[in-house]
Amino acid sequence: MxxxxxxxxxxxxxxxxxxxxxxxxxxxxxxxxxxxxxxxxxxxxxxxxxxxxxxxxxxxxxxxxxxxxxxxxxxxxxxxxxxxxxxxxxxxxxxxxxxxxxxxxxxxxxxxxxxxxxxxxxxxxxxxxxxxxxxxxxxxxxxxxxxxxxxxxxxxxxxxxxxxxxxxxxxxxxxxxxxxxxxxxxxxxxxxxxxxxxxxKPYPLYQVDWFGAVLFMFGAAAAAFVMIYGPKRYWLNDREIRNAVVSGVIMTALFLYRQATVKRPLIHLSVFRHGKFVFAILLMVVFYGARDSINLLYGYSAGILGWSAGDIVNAGMFNVAGVVLGTLVAVKVILVKKQNLPFLLLGGFALMAYYHFWVHLHITPDLSFAQISIPVFLQGLSCGLLFVPITVFCMASIPQTTGMTGIVVCTYARFAATLNSISGFNTLQLNYNQRHRENLSGNFAAGNELLSQRLEFYKSFFMSKGYSQGETTGLSNALVAKSAGVQSQLLTIREIFYLLGMCMAATVIVLIGFAVVSKIKTAKVERLIDRKIISEA
The missing domain is CATH 1.20.1250.20 (MFS general substrate transporter like domains)
Known part of the structure; x- marks a missing residue:
């Protein structure tokens, strides 16, 4: 009190x-x-x-x-x-x-x-x-x-x-x-x-590294510009992107140099000497990068299923329910025994992998609200199981003398992961969509039996509705093109979710290896301590 x-x-x-x-x-x-x-x-x-x-x-x-x-x-x-x-x-x-x-x-x-x-x-x-x-x-x-x-x-x-x-x-x-x-x-x-x-007791403001904050601001803004506009401007082929890259590198280098030399830095760079902290930050980046795939699912719901903003919000409530449930479970498990944290990380990333593979296998042009709610809930549950354990892992891996540096670096990692996911998803969608459109264009060649059957079906339908011959042909071609676009987007989403699912599975394997190595090191230290006690006795 x-x-x-x-x-x-x-x-x-x-x-x-x-x-x-x-x-x-x-x-x-x-x-x-x-x-x-x-x-x-x-x-x-x-x-x-x-x-x-x-x-x-x-x-x-x-x-x-x-x-x-x-x-x-x-x-x-x-x-x-x-x-x-x-x-x-x-x-x-x-x-x-x-x-x-x-x-x-x-x-x-x-x-x-x-x-x-x-x-x-x-x-x-x-x-x-x-x-x-x-x-x-x-x-x-x-x-x-x-x-x-x-x-x-x-x-x-x-x-x-x-x-x-x-x-x-x-x-x-x-x-x-x-x-x-x-x-x-x-x-x-x-x-x-x-x-x-x-x-x-007030903290004097002259002890705050204001210049360092300005350097970071310009560096972060340049990074955002590069990662967001880069895919559409062919990266370094664009002069503005090149200038932003150079500016961002210079500002970031100056910021890091200043943090290493000033008496009271905004962040303590010494935290990066702790291997477990670096590993935890990498997990944070992987987690947030994969978490943002939910935006592809919302985009699919709006663009392909034709959902309104209200429908997407209603589906998103299942995600919130999953997050709340997962967070409650994670907090309860950690309060009971902190040594359970690795199991939460394994379970969370395994569930995240399952979510991505589920979408890869089940996504179709006509999923219902109930069907979409399943992966949305699973994604929220995995996020709830992961965020608190990863953050606790970060904070527990560094000395308390570093203050709030752990939380600040976690937010930096969140920002970097978001930019990476924006850039990565845009690049992957551009490349995969282009490839699938080229593959599907073979079905549009003159004389293709499947194309002819589909066009005849559409023409018969529009003719029965009273459209003229010219209108029927135009509408039929437009529907075929739209169908190809939808199919290309679905194949793109499937490939991206499969790639992310494999990344999550690889993360689970790395975590298992990390847990095994940590256990071996702990056992080795315990044996050395026991030998020292026996020799002193």
Whole structure:
């Protein structure tokens, strides 16, 4: 309770559960503006008259704002008055949402989205640290993260419910009014819950590596530009991509050099000397890269099955249910015995492999809602089983003296994995679609019996509906072309999911090998200790 009294008003002494509920609502109000466009991306693209990669970059630049601010936020949280800090952040969020509502300039929208990421990080960082103070010390990291992750994932779908409702009844920009309303509700809650003057010693802001944060910001933005636009611009064949690569490498090198030399770095590079931490970060990258395949399944539902945004949100609720169930199981198992963590990793990646193979084997042009719900739930369950154990593995692999470096590097890994999945999925889809279209084009050759039968079927159908000869021929050809496009996309999705399934299976094998080697090393150390004790006796 002492830790709680440092930040929260005395009126809430003894009401820890109520405080946590208030913090969760404030957190949701803060991150809702970050996770607000995934379901209605097509509407945003149409509104700005932009290419899909332009809007994707505008979304990812928000994450650049988050990961740039995060290590700084852990310092500023101890300097500013928490209550005022949050209120000012929500006021800034309201202004940014108003700006996004009024502008139709994509460049301005992108700049506003970056600042939205900064505001989101300020609120989310405050809430993460505040939630930690309400938990017992031994369970602080585990339970705090287990609350944080499912809420971030669920926020996108919860906001998606409101967004899908809005786009079906009005202009999608009306969604901003809902985001602003959430922020207005959160501000008085901040005033009520937090003390006017927290009982903590301020952390001097001159000790924060502001220049390092600027270097990282430009490096991360350049990386996002390269990975998002690279597949469409043939990578280094494009001058802007080459310039972005050079800029990104220079900025990243300068950032790393600065972190290695300054007295108080944003992140401690010494964590990378720990082999287990590096291994855990690689698992994080693999996990998040494979997790993003769910977007291909949602895209298939919208593009091929013709689902509305509301239908996709409803299916996504099965994913959230899986995440919550998996997270509860993971937390319970780890609390019982931390040595169970390797089994959770094995089970989670094995289930992730099964999910990918299931989609590879069962995807067709006419899956039902019930059938889609199965892999969506399995994917959520595997994510719930993996996220908390991987994060705990990361944090347990480094000394406590490194502070929040583990969490910061995990967010960097999340960003890198997302960019890699965006770039990788785009590249794979372009290559596989091109190959399958070329293979299918052989069926369009004149005199092909299958093509002739299909065209005759369509022509007979349209003739029976009263269409003219010319209209019948045009419509028949269009349907054949559309059918070939759908078939090509299905084959592409199958190949991508098979590739990811094999990667997950390989990860399971690596984990088994890692567990065996760790056990052998532990047994060897125990034998050496026993020999030393016997010799001393």
């Amino acid at each position: 002492a830790a709680q009294n440092a930040y929260f008003h005395p009126r809430f002494n003894g009401y820890t559960g109520l405080v946590r509920l208030a913090l969760i609502f404030i957190l949701f109000a803060g991150i809702a503006q970050f996770a607000s466009f995934g379901i209605i991306q097509a509407h945003v693209i149409s509104y700005y008259g932009a290419q899909p990669e332009d809007v994707t970059f505008a979304f990812q630049i928000t994450y650049v704002g988050i990961i740039t601010t995060l290590p700084v936020q852990f310092r500023t949280y101890r300097f500013f008055n928490t209550r005022r800090y949050l209120v000012i952040a929500f006021l800034a969020g309201i202004l940014l949402n108003t700006g996004c509502l009024l502008t139709q300039d994509l460049v301005v929208f992108t700049a506003l989205r970056f600042l939205t990421g900064v505001v989101t990080c300020i609120i989310a960082g405050c809430m993460l640290l505040s939630i930690f103070t309400t938990l017992p010390e031994p369970k602080r990291m585990l339970v705090g993260i287990s609350i944080f992750f499912p809420l971030i994932l669920a926020a996108g779908l919860i906001v998606g419910i409101g967004a899908s409702w809005a786009v079906e009844r009005m202009d999608w920009t009306a969604m901003y009014y809902g985001l602003i309303a959430l922020q207005v509700l959160a501000m008085p809650l901040c005033v009520i819950v937090f003390k006017e003057k927290p009982d903590v």
